[in-house]
Amino acid sequence: MARPLTSGLKSISTAVLPDRYRSIFKFPAFNDMQSLCFSTLYQDDVNTVISSPTGSGKTVLFELAMLRTLVANNIGNFKIIYIAPTKSLCYERFQDWSARLAVLGVKCGFLTGDTSAEEIATVKQADVIITTPEKWDSTTRRWTDYDRLMTIVKLVLIDEVHILKDLRGATLEVVVSRMKYIAPHARFIALSATIPNAEDIAEWLGQQWNSRSIPAQLFAFGEEFRPVQLDIHVYGYPARTTNTFQLDKLYDSKLPEILDAHFAQKPIIIFCPTRKSTVSTAKLLAKTWMKSREAILSCRMDPGRHFQDNELDELSRAGVAYHHAGLSMQDRVMVERMFLGRKILIICCTSTLSVNLPAQLVIIRGTSAWIEGQVQEYTEFDMHQMMGRAGRPQFDTSGVAVIMTTRDKQSKYEQILCGQEVVESCLHNHLVEHLNAEVCLRTINDIESAKGWLRSTFLYVRMKKNPAHYNIGATGSSKTIEESLDHLCTENIARLQTSKIVETSDGNVLVPTTYGKSMALFYIQFQTMLNFMNAGVGMSISDILNMLVQSNEFKNIRFKQGEKKFYKEINASVGIRYPLKTADIKDSGEKVSLIIQFTLGRPEFPAYDGSGKHITQFHSDKAIVWQHVQRLIRCIVDCKIQALDALSVRNALELARSLQAEIWDNSSNILLQLEGVGPATLRKFLNRDVRTFADLAGMDSLSIESALSLNRGRGMKYLQDVEKMPRFEVSLKKLRETPDTSSVKITIQVAVKLMNKTVVKMYNRKLLTVGFLVELSNGELVDFRRAM
Missing domain, CATH: 1.10.3380.10 (Sec63 N-terminal domain-like domain)
Structure with missing residues (x-):
């Protein structure tokens, strides 16, 4: 249950923390919210859910729970998992915590990209693992040594847990439910924006590993706990079309009056839906609105060229800039630096900037954007992140956020921003893929354990509270919640079995087939x-x-x-x-x-x-x-x-x-993979009939310099680069036919040549003769079946 909250509580001094931790984390004086949560987070071990406004200082709450873990455990005997919805938010935490925790000998690991074996090995050495739900899902599907790893997971930090209701929420729900199973003694701390049903998240997490039926400790804070007052305005405009081009024109025409109403001669960020619209909006403002603002001409850039992008350099002289992923990194960094230095007053940007820069006024110019190749509504998380740039405590005493949308969506966004939109589960829309993954991980062994796993999810909590949302009882069905849950589970398990992705063995034990393992391993729909x-x-x-x-x-x-x-x-x-x-x-x-x-x-x-x-x-x-x-x-x-x-x-x-x-395997463009080889250089090589790495390796430095018209000694770099390329050689060392002639026993020698060193591996395989092709050194193709 939620504790009673009093905004007038006297703040607890940070002096109660050990000196070495207080100096490393550089805690300011605790605000009222942090003081109210202090004893639970730092002096107790119960799971905790905190619902609080954006910008109210929630990161300190995570750090208090981390300190509790650091004080209670020796380095090397614990792992802390931090899960946040975006790479940019994860990277922000990684940079901050890596620098500060290194003083204590605590290592931070950042999970990104395609979770390679090298990345997994690095993260296994980390004490604090920072990751997105998708990457943690992918990683835990691949790791096999769970027993040692998960027994030392002491703390799981879940940032922006309200994304449970977004498209990606199912993955977060699954990984947290999985962690409850495979790391049962871990403590969970979940932070959220203001939502009306935070108690459901507390019920889902449970109080502790041995008291899951008791809800986690819940703190629910209102807008009065925001240290910097944020005024939010939602403007809805009548629109006769959903065409993004026409809507862009509508919003651009309304921008000047919004700026006139809320401008306080302080920095402004305008979030636009596409890269193209960031440029067009910046041009419009530089040409019209900024031109008539004599009081802010001092914000103009210093004389001289500052940006590689010509249009951006020109606009910056009017105190306006645009920022998107299509710009060079140098230009993006320069825009951010000049904005912080008040040389640029207005940035028109895509949502990729939403965790980087503070402003006094933030305008979200339209609530739809091109996301993953299609027009989509911003998620609530996106909206809060963008608005959260307005009025940051260390920069301002107040802030203003403006949302421009169509009139039919105005009430929806007013509800979201007031924290009145209930968080529902999305797991039922993606259940079959996640059930297969749990079967592969052995968190589900049979139908009954599958039902038990489903009852450990947030979906189950919300099905009981709002069955109509999940089509339970909406059509007059007499099924109970429990019967509907059982049906949902058995129906999806049956789909996996019918498809031969999962099979049953030893009675009723669910076992993944090779197909099921591949589907889970490679994250396939x-x-x-x-x-x-x-x-x-x-x-x-x-x-x-x-x-x-x-x-x-x-x-x-x-x-x-x-x-x-x-x-x-x-x-x-x-x-x-x-x-x-x-x-x-x-x-x-x-x-x-x-x-x-x-x-x-x-x-x-x-x-x-x-x-x-x-x-x-x-x-x-x-x-x-x-x-x-x-x-x-x-x-x-x-x-x-x-x-x-x-x-x-x-x-x-x-x-x-x-x-x-990123090049055809047997094409004439193979050499383009080498650094310094472009189309012109490639043509010169092809004119000398040099088409492969082997052809290039067979040349000497003088021949390369002659072919490319290079100065003496410049050709050696190409030979050094090609020498680094691994070369594989396969040969058959033995070939013995068995009496029934249905199979052969062979030994294959694989030699990998790299940097003048040869590594040889021997493989003994029984090969059935059905069409597996092995190319011999003389070019002959021998037909074998695949290795069994």
Whole structure:
């Protein structure tokens, strides 16, 4: 239950903390909220949920719980897991805590990217692991030595726990439920923006490992606990269209009057939905609104050039700038520096800036943006992060946040910002994938344990409170909540069994098949996995590529206004190995295929009037595609190995190598992977019939210098670079046929040459003769079955 809160409580002095910790964490005097939570966080071990306004000093609460763990445990005998919804928020914590905790010998690890074996090894050495829900889910699916690791997890910190209701909330819900199971003695601290049903999160977490039926300790703070008063205004405008271009024009026309109403001659951040709109809005303000503000001309930049981007450099002289991921890092850092120095008064930016800079006035210009390839509404987390830049305690005494939206959405955002929107679960929408992962991790062993696991989730808590939201009882069904939960569980387990992703052995024990393990390991959606499993045999590279690009993971990548001409030009270029035959390119899979093929083929971008704006968007879409392609192709390889489909395996592996290198495996562009080799250098090599790394390694320095017209001694760098490339050599050392001639026993020697050193590994395998191709040194292809 929530403790009674009194905003007039006398603050507890930070002097109650040990000197060495107080100096390292540089605590200011505790505010009222921190004082009220102090005894629970620092002097107790119960799980705790705190709901509090943005900017009220919640990070200190995490640090108090961390200090409790540091005081009670020796370094090396504990792990603290910090989970936050975005990489930028994680990186902010990593930078801050790494520097301060290093004095104590405490190591921080930051989980990002594709969770490689090297990254996992590094994080295993860390005492504080900082990660997003997705990366922690992926990591815990891959680790096998749980027993040692999870017994020393003492504290799990969950930031912005209210994202449970967003699309990504299911992953957070699953990883926290998993941690409750595999690290049962861990303490959980969850922080949230102001929400009306924080008690449901407390009920879900439970008080302690041995008293889960008792809710966690709950603190719910209102707006009066915000140290800097934030005035929030939601303006709704009548809109006759959902067209983003028309809405942009509407919002831009209303900006001047909003600035006039709330401008206090202090820094302003305007969040725009797209990179293009950050530029157009900045231009508009520099040309009109800023021009008439004589009192702030002192904010203009110093004489001289400051930015690589020409438009940005010009606009900055009017005290206006734009900021987005398409700018160079140097320009982005300069914008931020000049904004903090008051040389730039207004930044028009995308939401990527939302955790970096403070301002007195924040304007969110429209509540929809291009997110992962499609127009989506900002999540509540996004909104709070953007508004949270207004009126930060260390910079201002007050702040103003303005939200511009359409009139039909005005009340929705007023509810969200007042903390009146109830947090619901999204787990039921993604249950089949998560059930499979838990079966693979052995947190679920049979139907009954699956039901028990489901009862440990936030979904169960909310199903009991609001059954209509989950379609329980909404149609007059007589099923109880428990019966509905059982049906939901058995129905999804049956889908996994019917699909041969999970099977039953030893009575009723649920066991993942090879397909199920691959699906969990590579984070594959259920329908995508079915497509991979049911694909035909003997697939060509073109067939595999077509299957890959139709994956559900790419469903949000769509054509944007004016892009079709750009992609038709790409489809007609010589670098596209498998051009699309359709005259009308409109499918998301077709766009993904052209993005992949263009990247691997390395042709020139289409050049026509207006094509430049699509190149920037191409790189943005490519980044989204490459978040998935490596996982997808590796899963396809696994599926084809399991299906004993040797030809498809060979072609899938070739495509996988190409995707990894971002160039076709057997193309004439291979040398572009070397540093310093561009199109012009490549042409010179090809003119000398140098096409592969082996060809280049066979040259001497003088030959390279002659081919490239280099000064003497400059060719040695190319030889040094190519020497670093690993070279594999495979040979058959023994070949013995068994009496029934159904199989052969061979020993394969694999030599890996790297930096003039050779590492040899021997593999003894029983190979059944069905079509596994081994190429001998004389070029002959010997046909074997895959290793059993």
